[in-house]
Amino acid sequence: MKLWDIYATMKSDVSFIERELERTIVSDHELLNETSLHLLKSGGKRIRPVFVLLAGKFGTYDLEQLKRVAVPLELIHMASLVHDDVIDDANTRRGNLTVKSKWDNRIAMYTGDYIYGKALMLITELKNPSIHQILSKAMVQMCLGEMEQIRDFFNTEQSVRQYLLRIRRKTALLIAISCQLGALAAGASAKVSQALYRxxxxVGMTFQIRDDVLDLIGTEAQLGKPPGNDIKQGNITLPVLYALQEPKLREPLLAHIHHIRERNGETDVTEALELIRGSQGIRTAEELANRYLDKALEALKALPNQRAKKSLKDIAHFIANRSH
Structure with a gap:
């Protein structure tokens, strides 16, 4: 099943959010307008807005209210991607040129800042102080996650726990609060909003682990960028950490990572990828992703039975098994 098949019953509402995203970032400043729209039109799964909408189904569903959560959360995600691309020196994303590649680093940073600002302007229209507190805390955590990733570039001594804390901050929290804030904006009960947060x-942890696995085993056609991009940038992900725990692989893999670091990522990583693919690292990481998936599905049991609950279950399975 494709993701858009799962979205099918929400097609008009997702299209509405897409139009609102464009309307929100339109600017009188010609260059900002061009860069922001370039980022928006490069696509994306729109998972966060969809989670907001589905969570809203467990309360009083009001699209005008929910857009004030769905649009800002997607904008925050988009802004974080622009900044990521500068940090990672990435030239493409989803097969398209990044803002930093098409323009430059300064323009990319200003574009990200502008989109963050637009997100915060829109969400102030919601009067529930809990929503603002949850969002601000999550944004602080996201920044910490970014700093930790930079700190741990090429750090082969980091623990699995460090990795999990980092992806919790960088990825899982924004997905978690997409579900939680959608429920709060719809006036759902505390029990429901907490279950949706869990x-x-x-799901966010599953998403990021799967993303890190795909970077090692996917093709350029699937990923929209060359495989092994993470290791070139010095981002030591879960499958690599597990592979480094295998005595026979540790020294040769360390030698490859050291070489990649010396060349600032400007080198062929085929042999390093072959070592990782030949290890138990991929399988062990996938097993952990599946454990997070099981926890996500368990959390759904606290929710009333309705179509939105089935959609959440289907999306979780899609995320765990996706190939792009």
Whole structure:
């Protein structure tokens, strides 16, 4: 099943959010307008807005209210990608030129800052102080996650726990609060919003681990960028950490990582990828991703039975098994 098949019953509402995203970032400043729209039109799964909408189904569903959560959360995600691309010196994303590649680093940073600002302007229209507190805390955590990733570039001594904390901050929290804030904006009960937070957090962890696995085993056609991009940038992900725990692989893999670092990522990583693919690292990482998936599905049991619950279950399975 494709993701857009799962979205099918929400097609008009997702299209509405897409139009609102464009309307929100339109600017009188010609260059900002061009860069922001370039980022928006490069696509994306729109998982976070969809989680907001589905969570809203467990309360009083009001698209005008929910857009004030769905649009800002997607904008925050988009802004973080622009900044990521500068940090990672990435030239393409989803097969398209990044803002930093098409323009330059300064323009990319200003574009990201502008989109963050637009997100915060829109969400102030919601009067529930809990929503603002949850969002601000999550944004602080996301920044910490970014700093930790930079700190741990090429750090082969980091623990699995460090990796998990980092992806919790960088990825899982924003997905978790997408579910939680959608429920709060719709006036759902505390029990429902907490269950949705647990679901979103565990789906987010599954999402990032799967993303890190795909970077090692996917093709350029699937990924929209060359495989092995993470290791070139010095991002030591879960499958690599597990592979480094295998005595026979540790020294040769360390030698490859050291070589990649010396060349600032400007080198062929085929042999390093072959070592990782031949290890138990991929399988062990996938097993952990599946444990998070099981926790996400368990959290759904606290929710009333309705179509939105089935959609959340289907999305979780899609995320765990996706190939792009």
């Amino acid at each position: 679901y979103g957090y565990n």
